[in-house]
Amino acid sequence: MLNRRAFDTILAVEIEAVWRGEGPLSLLLLDVDRFKAFNDTYGHTAGDDCLRAIADCLRTVAHRPKDRVARYGGEEIALILPDTPEKGALTLAHKLRNRIRALELPHTGSEKGIVTASIGVATLANHTIGPDAGRLVQRADEALYRAKASGRDLVLTWEAAKPKLVKTKQ
Numbered sequence: 001m002l003n004r005r006a007f008d009t010i011l012a013v014e015i016e017a018v019w020r021g022e023g024p025l026s027l028l029l030l031d032v033d034r035f036k037a038f039n040d041t042y043g044h045t046a047g048d049d050c051l052r053a054i055a056d057c058l059r060t061v062a063h064r065p066k067d068r069v070a071r072y073g074g075e076e077i078a079l080i081l082p083d084t085p086e087k088g089a090l091t092l093a094h095k096l097r098n099r100i101r102a103l104e105l106p107h108t109g110s111e112k113g114i115v116t117a118s119i120g121v122a123t124l125a126n127h128t129i130g131p132d133a134g135r136l137v138q139r140a141d142e143a144l145y146r147a148k149a150s151g152r153d154l155v156l157t158w159e160a161a162k163p164k165l166v167k168t169k170q
Contacts, residue, residue: 002069015124022083023084024123024125026081026123027078027081027123028140029143030118031144032117033118034111054100054115055077057096057103058096061099062081085123090155093119097154097155100115100117118153118155120139120141121156122139144156
């Protein structure tokens, strides 16, 4: 598993590849749901074991040579998926979510009763790269935040904000 510095370096390289037209790039940001409660209930050693089990799940679904897993921060894990369109990234994210659930790790601090994860997905394609290339992480994070706010244990993809209609008096 990569550290944050290696993640930043590899992500920059992969964004450059998209610039050159080498295919889309998808990013998954995964956050273990209610992980603080897990650590508080079971202890930090169990928390470390939980993260290792999730990392093993990641390795089983992200097995291509250029797929990269990184510890993004705390209990957040990032998955860089070169040459992966959004549809493929979503398929992989759902598979990952289901594998984590299948671990059936007890979690009494969660409304789900087991360890679950929320996953945000964002994709960068050649036709969308422009000035938004640096926003890939931000977009995956926004999708992750929406997944958590929508009840956790979900996979959501980034969506552009819809303009709000503002009524004015005339």
